[in-house]
Amino acid sequence: EIVLTQSPGTLSLSPGERATLSCRASQSVSNNYLVWYQQKPGQAPRLLIYGTSIRATGIPDRFSGSGSGTDFTLTISRLEPEDFAVYYCQQCGSLPLTFGGGTKVEIK
Amino acid sequence: QVQLQESGPGLVKPSETLSLTCTVSGGSINNYYWSWIRQPPGKGLEWIGHIYHSGSSNYNPSLKSRVTISLDRSKDQFSLRLSSVTAADTAVYYCAKDPTTVTPAYWGLGTLVTVSS
Numbered sequence: 001e002i003v004l005t006q007s008p009g010t011l012s013l014s015p016g017e018r019a020t021l022s023c024r025a026s027q028s029v030s031n032n033y034l035v036w037y038q039q040k041p042g043q044a045p046r047l048l049i050y051g052t053s054i055r056a057t058g059i060p061d062r063f064s065g066s067g068s069g070t071d072f073t074l075t076i077s078r079l080e081p082e083d084f085a086v087y088y089c090q091q092c093g094s095l096p097l098t099f100g101g102g103t104k105v106e107i108k
Numbered sequence: 109q110v111q112l113q114e115s116g117p118g119l120v121k122p123s124e125t126l127s128l129t130c131t132v133s134g135g136s137i138n139n140y141y142w143s144w145i146r147q148p149p150g151k152g153l154e155w156i157g158h159i160y161h162s163g164s165s166n167y168n169p170s171l172k173s174r175v176t177i178s179l180d181r182s183k184d185q186f187s188l189r190l191s192s193v194t195a196a197d198t199a200v201y202y203c204a205k206d207p208t209t210v211t212p213a214y215w216g217l218g219t220l221v222t223v224s225s
Contacts, residue, residue: 001169032209033207033209044202044215045215047207047213047214047215050207050212051207051209051210054212088152092207096157097206099152099153100152101152
């Protein structure tokens with residue numbers, strides 16, 4: 001099983017700042033089959049990025065994904081008030097599919 | 109735009125079987141993998157398993173002995189059965205289309221299932 005470790009656990013930033021979220025895999029993620037979600041309280045996860053770097057429909061270009069192998073990054077170039085949420089990565093390249101434990105981006 | 113909606117009982121007694129159905133609209137179930145995912149209150153996401161349009165399925169080893177996922181192509185539905193439930197199975201259950209390297213994921217809104225007598 002591929003274990004995904006997200007860091008930091010909590011990121012305290014101000015609106016307008018840049019956020020860099022890390023997702024490290026215990027083994028290489030095949031075909032860069034890495035996905036990022038945003039989740040707000042009481043809501044279902046919202047797809048942000050799939051295929052490591054492809055923005056989902058309607059996702060602002062301040063969100064970008066990068067990485068390969070075992071190291072992946074979600075970058076939010078300038079935080080907007082609506083971006084404060086929990087972010088999860090998921091790998092879909094190997095069974096069982098697995099999720100990271102999440103990074104909470106909170107207002108400083 | 110593919111949409112998914114979960115349906116089923118919100119309350120299940122301990123030791124009984126949890127059953128949920130996911131209805132897919134805006135697209136055919138005759139492609140891709142279709143997953144069940146759950147999230148206990150205040151915790152992270154856990155993949156339960158998925159089924160391919162051919163009917164082949166894969167499960168999380170931690171739940172494999174208790175899980176069955178099935179497909180009804182005629183209704184564009186897939187279903188989850190989780191047997192011998194305990195309070196630890198209390199969670200919001202989501203159905204989803206798996207992403208591929210070139211196609212996005214789609215998720216339902218989720219349904220809370222509470223295991224309690």
